[in-house]
Amino acid sequence: MIRVMIALCLFVITGVNGAVAEDITIAAASDLNFVFRELVTEYEKSTGDRVRLSLGSSGNFYAQIQNGAPFDIYFSADIAYPRKLEEAGLTVPGSLYPYAIGRIVLWAGKDSRLDLSKGLDVLLEPTIKKIAIANPKHAPYGRAAVAAMEHAQVYDRVKDKLVLGENISQAAQFIESGAADVGIIALSLALAPPMQAAGHYWEIPADAYPPIEQGAVILKSAKNQERAKAFLSFVQGAEGQAMMKRYGFTIPGGAKP
Structure with a gap:
């Protein structure tokens, strides 16, 4: 659903x-x-x-x-x-x-065993093969995701694992469908009742990316x-x-x- x-x-x-x-x-x-x-x-x-x-x-x-x-x-x-x-x-x-x-979060499906409380460092876990974000070329939330990963000094180590959604909702769909292990999506999506039922999130500090x-x-x-x-x-x-x-x-x- x-x-x-x-x-x-x-x-x-x-x-x-x-x-x-x-x-x-x-x-x-x-x-x-x-x-x-x-x-x-x-x-x-x-x-x-x-x-x-x-x-x-x-x-x-x-x-x-x-x-x-x-x-x-x-x-x-x-x-x-x-x-x-x-x-x-x-x-x-x-x-x-x-x-x-807007604000961004790390989001993973309900069956994921990733400890999102580790913050963006969790993206370095070897079990992670794909990380979903919106395409930063034309999606503001994608640009914010890249900025947050750069702030956490993980971007260069995980950029080859990125899968790009046409927009932030498609990035969320990649995670929910299993096409990605984890991703960075909008808080506004993570708070929606069906999304809360489908997964869990960790909010990325606002000072990690431009407003x-x-x-x-x-x-x-x-x-x-x-x-x-x-x-x-x-x-x-x-x-x-x-x-x-x-x-x-x-x-x-x-x-x-």
Whole structure:
């Protein structure tokens, strides 16, 4: 079941209310997989609007948007991408919103005998053959994983064991499926109930990698700018913020959950 739920992040998730003309189309980083399922459901219930949610790599979405992909809102795991879109004149002025700071963890399946309390040094265990991370070329969580391993002075010794997921959810799928022995994934995924049932984690100290500053922006090409603004306001509101904190995100300017 968990494998199916993670794999779904690669596809479009469509709500059930409202007409097609009223859809809000959202491109969101895959670390938002579980929290945005809940958030979108609550938003649709409270407004009657329908949300079409695509989950994937922040870098890939950035490239798609530059090439005219028809999204209304872009939630990136790296605020640098929406800032670049803003600089290029592709966003609604003043809509850039730093919505969260992400965190990373070591994660292994429930049957793993690895002692994750050893921290990143556990990656040096000879029994480990494959280590899953998101592709650092276009996934912010992959870059954070590399930085953390370099900080722990283990990267050069384990880099040949790395298997790269297209995004952070695919990296988690590699571990859950047994294609990797252990990996570095988003805390927001590790805290999801199905992930907690499928494995265990150790949180990597925040000072071991640069802050994962995440940002959202409304695109100038949005067909539903008013509804896009309403959804962004929902994320910024008390209910949306509470959901984000429950999944381990730090809210900029706020306390760590």
